[in-house]
Amino acid sequence: METLDSASLALVIILDALDECDDAYATTLLRLFGKLVGKLPHQVKLFMTSRGEPHLQQCYKSDPLEAQLEIRSMGDENVELVEDDISAYFKDRLPDMVGQWIAEPSDWPGDEKRRALVNKTQDLFICATTVARMIADPRSRDPERQLDDILSSDSICLDDMYAQILDRACPPGSDDDLVDLFRNVLGALVVARVPINIHTLASLLSPDESQDHQFVxxxxxxxxxxxxxxxxxxxxEVPKIAQDAEPIRFIRTSFVDYLTNHSRGDPRFLLDPGEQHEQLAIGCLRRMRDLKRNMCDLDPLLLNSEVANLEQRIRDSMSPGLQYACAQMSVHVTYREWRGPRIGEGVRHHETSVLAGRAQLDGEGSRSG
Known part of the structure; x- marks a missing residue:
């Protein structure tokens, strides 16, 4: 803060698309800024963009944040400005994104098609970025065709784009096994309690642990x-240690909404959160077959807090899938009342091992053994 007080340049903190955050996280963040904003040096500016969601509007009006904010609405008078920004985005990003497939990409696709593409986005940057990624899809390797398909479509709202993406990935008429694979993968990513990487994902979905690598x-x-x-x-590129792989993340929460909303999209990909939690609960129990007593080889006389390099020893002894299972299984098991005995029997069978594994992960229990 002392350095900032003496600095001549302004520091701008940008929070873009705040409405895309989980409601609780966004509210907590705004309350935190409300407490700190009056203590920040005058050179520090906060710039936020968001839709006018009710829970955010309520935060804006709370003390002391309300007195510090200047709220501006992007009304109809700003449409041309937004369109110019989206056009500039396409002009800057598309040539780089399609360069390996277009002979002369410097001004691709030209002013006329760029204007038509801007018109398709409904003045939404979320549409613009999704369209750009669709055009540059490395699986198609044909940006011209992707662009023509988008421009020839009747509508390009988000739901239409998501439907196109899923239809190309898993065309209508695909065999049931492929549809189930898409649903299981997307469902696991939606309900996972923390972002998971591909190794954890495969470990929880694979019916055969010995085939985890092939399933990845x-x-x-x-x-x-x-x-x-x-x-x-x-x-x-696969890291040497599976735990080091970066997690898979959704670019937009609107895609999660699309997959879980009964009134939108292709019923083939409609996800029932309860079914997906059950699937992960079963996957967690399957992983827990690997549990054994004191598998991290800890001194039973020591508290977990007294064990040197406990986190590394856990990483060395427990696979990413097993770590996730021990830490998060209870959330998936208790999501709803299960039909049939398979979950309950599995929990009872592994109860002692589950508690021991959970204790080593989060420091619960009086002794490390």
Whole structure:
């Protein structure tokens, strides 16, 4: 703060698309800024963009944040400004994104098609970024065709784009096994309690632990590689340690809404959160077959807090899937009342091992053994 007080340049903190955050996180963040904003040096400016969601509007009007905010609405008078910004985005980003497939990409696709593309976005940057990723889809390797398909479509609202992406990834008429694979992968990513990487995902979904590596490749080639317009998928390069792989993330929460809303989209991909929690609960129990007493080889006389390098020892002894299972299984098991005995029997069978594994992960229990 002392350095900022003496600085001549302004520091701008940008929070873009705040409405895309989880409601509780967004509210907590705004309350935190409300407490700190009066203590910040005058050079520090906060710039936020968001839709006018009720829970955010309520935060804006609370003390002391209300006195510090200047709220501006992007009304009809700003449409041309937004369109110019989206056009500039396309002009800057598309040539780089399609350069390996277009002979002369410097001004691609030209002013006329760029204007038509801007008109398709309904003045929404979320549409513009999704369209750009669709056009540059590495699976198609044909940006011209992708662009023509988008421009020839009757509508390009988000639901239409999501439907196009899923239809190309898993065309109507695909066999049931492929549809189930897409649903299981997307469902696991939606309900997972923390972002998970591809190794954890495969570990929880694979019916055969000995085939986990092959299942990782199966998920990557059959599902994830087709969904790069809606998912942040880490590089194909596999780290030496599976835990070090970056997690898979949804680019927009609106895609999650699309997958879980009964009034939108293709029923083939409609996700029932309860069914997906049950699927992960079963996957967690399957992983827990690997549990054994004191598998991290800890001194039973020491508290977990007294064990040197406990986190590293857990990483060395427990797979990413097993770590997730021990830490998060209870959430998936208790999501709803289960039909049939398979969950309850599995929990009873592994009860002692589950408690021991959970204790080693989060420091519960009086002794590390």
């Amino acid at each position: 490749q199966h998920i990557r080639t059959r599902v994830l590689s087709y969904l790069q317009a809606v998912l942040i998928i880490p590089s194909v």
